[in-house]
Amino acid sequence: MLDLVDEPSSWIPTPRSLTPTDNVLATVNIWKSDAIKFAELPISAEWWRNIILVERSVPLTPAEQSLYTRIANEKSAILGAKNVYRIIIDESSVPLTGATVDDRIRTIERMRHVTKQALANFGFVLVVNPTQQFALSLRDSDSRIKLVAVVTDDLHYGGNHQTLSYANSIITAHHDVDEILMKTGRRFKTANSAEGIYRAIEAEITDLYPKEFNVLLPAYNCWERLPEFDTVDTSITDVVLWLNCGSSETPTVKTTFAEFATDLASVTARIALSEEYFNRYRNLAANLETVNGRSWFIRTVFADGARVKVLYE
The missing domain is CATH 3.40.50 (Rossmann fold)
Structure with missing residues (x-):
């Protein structure tokens, strides 16, 4: 040793x-x-x-x-x-x-x-x-x-x-x-x-190896079994965000991307990740309870090129 x-x-x-x-x-x-x-x-x-x-x-x-x-x-x-x-x-x-x-x-x-x-x-x-x-x-x-x-x-x-x-x-x-x-x-x-x-x-x-069975996992406020867990295709989706606003009210980039991420985090009610991405962002996924934690997570996954699916409650 x-x-x-x-x-x-x-x-x-x-x-x-x-x-x-x-x-x-x-x-x-x-x-x-x-x-x-x-x-x-x-x-x-x-x-x-x-x-x-x-x-x-x-x-x-x-x-x-x-x-x-x-x-x-x-x-x-x-x-x-x-x-x-x-x-x-x-x-x-x-x-x-x-x-x-x-x-x-x-x-x-x-x-x-x-x-x-x-x-x-x-x-x-x-x-x-x-x-x-x-x-x-x-x-x-x-x-x-x-x-x-x-x-x-x-x-x-x-x-x-x-x-x-x-x-x-x-x-x-x-x-x-x-x-x-x-x-x-x-x-x-x-x-x-x-x-x-x-x-x-x-x-x-x-x-961090790619996952053969890349199932969708709950990351924030979606511990109950949601219908989307059976329908989201993780071969084309890495992150799922559920927003508690209407599609016409979805935040857009007005000034900086960081501000947009914070605005989006404030209306994000639930987050789920593919198993591969849950492993990739394990540290960030542990800090999703706060708006700041969700904001940094959103900034990071977008910067890394994650494929994000947005759903509305």
């Missing part, structure tokens, strides 16, 4: 030696502007099991390095060499010709068309101690990809907030958890050891 430890003053991070068997898709300097192209590797047809590990070439902390090593050597059906493909990130600066701002749109534009097509072969992006938005760029490039972000307890700050706020799941060993992320994160899990973090990653990925 690996132990998380405080970073010793004498610890000097060094690049890990990689071989072709490490399933390296690409090595990318985030500050350059050259095209990003994936190596041609045999990839499993079960796309939902395939994981891109965004791996820093020089780990920030001992726990991060240990996790990379564990993933490389573990014979796991979920998080093993068969399913994990690496993108090695070089964060060294590029004088004069390099970019100076961490811009995920610029990163997406660097990806060749064939690279974006290749992302359809993956169900997850896994990033450890994110300090930049590269992993988020991959998530934004394919609607099926889910981003799992890990923060080890020997990282002495919270990591890139933009990446964490958009992650599908946050796994952390920190005890002083960011209160905003606790309320707005899609899924949130804490672990107290390196073993706990590794097992939490496996559990989160498994729970």
Whole structure:
């Protein structure tokens, strides 16, 4: 078992030696502007099991390095060499010709068309101690990809907030958890050891797999069996909102989308989710009793491209 430890003053991070068997898709300097192209590797047809590990070439902390090593050597059906493909990130600066701002749109534009097509072969992006938005760029490039972000307890700050706020799941060993992320994160899990973090990653990925029998589940104020539960087709619907107003009174966007979400939340009487989306938004689904909780949920599912069906009571 690996132990998380405080970073010793004498610890000097060094690049890990990689071989072709490490399933390296690409090595990318985030500050350059050259095209990003994936190596041609045999990839499993079960796309939902395939994981891109965004791996820093020089780990920030001992726990991060240990996790990379564990993933490389573990014979796991979920998080093993068969399913994990690496993108090695070089964060060294590029004088004069390099970019100076961490811009995920610029990163997406660097990806060749064939690279974006290749992302359809993956169900997850896994990033450890994110300090930049590269992993988020991959998530934004394919609607099926889910981003799992890990923060080890020997990282002495919270990591890139933009990446964490958009992650599908946050796994952390920190005890002083960011209160905003606790309320707005899609899924949130804490672990107290390196073993706990590794097992939490496996559990989160498994729970976020697509569901074969994607039934509709009650999320807010609809615990009794409603007729719609038997008629809504979850192959084309992810979220169902019941509004306690007439169709002509449905809120519309007047100023900002955030204000629209709050107006819509105030007239939302019931919410149901497909099982897959209930799992995806487990943390948000636990906070639907308040208007603020429903408002943030609505903002998030719309931003993520959920297919929403509106019914009127």
